[in-house]
Amino acid sequence: MTDTGEAQRSIGSAGAAAQATVEAQDKASSTKTEKQRGLWGDAWRDLRRRPLFIVASAIILFLLVMSVFPGLFASTDPNVQILDKARDDPSAEAWFGYDHLGRDIYARVVYGARASIIVGVLSTVLVVLLGSVVGVITGYAGGKTDSFLSRFAEIFLGLPFVLGAIVILSVFNAGVAGTPSSTRIMTQVIVTIGVLAWPICMRIMRSAAIAAKQQDYVKAAKALGASHSRIIFKHVLPNCLAPVMVYATIALGGFIGLEATLSYLGLGLKYPVVSWGMMISVSQQYIVSTPHMLVFPALFLIVTVLAFVMLGDAVRDALDPKQK
């Protein structure tokens, strides 16, 4: 161990000690009967006090309600075309204006939330689950298991995303006549993103697990007779969450964008499903003449991504006891 490491640690602990006494005092007064919580319990108690978390969850909650009950927010049908109003500017009647086919952009943005959020959230969940499980296994086990699974992941990593998606989606839909159902398309898009993007998360998890595995506390846990599963769940995983959380929040926004790319290529979501991605990709031909076609869906996309990034940040901080 180096001297600088020692010095930093002692500075850190001095600050923490001061904080600790303050905390100890308010804990002593307020929480005498409080029962012991685990990692998540502590994080939750901490989160409730963070403005960042409250704002982010309020936005996400709002978006979720909007995607489940779009009828509450918009009374017009998002697919009704009033051609003589095509590309009309925002007005009191249509707050966000009309698109090139005379559809109410406000209604489309509201109805588009469902597809975008479902694709974004579910593909992130899929990628993080798949990537974390494989990543922890490879990082913790090392050796041959690691080499095998890492090479396997590199096959997917080597595929260019769009090319891979074209192959997967066209194979899936090869024999299907007519327009497949929207659930089916959404599932396909989510699975495609999951299959092609998990190696990135796996790599992040793997390197975090390798770092955590070499910590003394893992050795100490072993010396106290902990089993592999307990070491993984109690010592390795909780200490690997931060980087994966950061990745997940960034990826979520990216995946909503990916859905747009696939839709634009005619492989992703199709009419009658409405999604922000589709709206943004269509609007590019009209950017100069009808900027509101781009601005409103893009604004919603940005706010959504921002809300998830903020949520991810808050959760990550709450899980790190040193930030308290």
Added chain:
Amino acid sequence: MSAVDNRGGGSPESRLLEVEDLHVEFRSKDGTANVLNGVSYHVDAGETLAVLGESGSGKSVTAQTVMGILDTPPGFVTGGSIRYRGEEMLTAGEERRRELRGENMAMIFQDALSALNPVFTVGFQIAEQFRFRRGMSRKDAMAKAAEMLDMVKIPNAKQRVKEFPHQFSGGMRQRVMIAMSLALDPDLLIADEPTTALDVTVQAQIMDLLDELRRERGMGLILITHDLGVVAEVADRISVMYAGRVVEKADAHSLYKQPGHPYTEGLMESIPRLDMKGHELASIQGLPPTLTNIPPGCPFHPRCHRAEDACREKVPEFHDLGLGRASACHFAEELISRD
């Protein structure tokens, strides 16, 4: 070699832990490092064995091999025997060894901050053992954890169980570590440089605490250290290690009075002394050998001031010096019969 030691009272069968002729090598792409080349020591219930030596002499590797937590690869046990209460550890299954860890043998580490999981409260980490090994409820386990903190004399234990490792000072953290390892009441505790990361005043407190707990619980304590000052106060017997071998063993008193190996002598001379103020501090010349390339003959000969031709050619046997003393030096008898 094994018949030499009859101190500590126990017969070989009743010994708490006996390590015999242990060989460990680290294999890497650049070759094989012979980290342990026949380490033997034993410890009985209720006694303190100090293992002394420079960094890289194999003290910690021996301890980790005894605990069964050596990372493989790179470490491989290539020979020898480790017996816990007569039961061979090296051939015992992983399941059995895990059962013994924590419950019968435990280990504390040099840097308690990195040996405690940063994301859980200390109470949670201590309580975990009661919950998983003793099947206690969360609440009972936390109460026991607070008791453990109280036992290692952490003030205000009931409040402090809810705090995280980084909120403790260095000495308090080491106490937490001790409490954690003693939770299941093991009868063998290996302390791997428990005071090295602490400042001097705290060192003494931790050593006193360990000594007191050893006496109360009648457990065997293996104290790994390079701090001779620490050893003098608490050790019953001392094994000095060099380049993966035990080069001298003796009871603490006679070792300090008259070292039986030039290496031990060198270590003793390098202790700063108040009456030698102003003089240059004595040190052992040179560096310990690279373990991939241990010199032939006595591994210490390149640094030894009394090295002769014999030392360069022949690996010295363990010389029995009586009263449980032994030294791996060609001139051992000469050394202890001086003055």
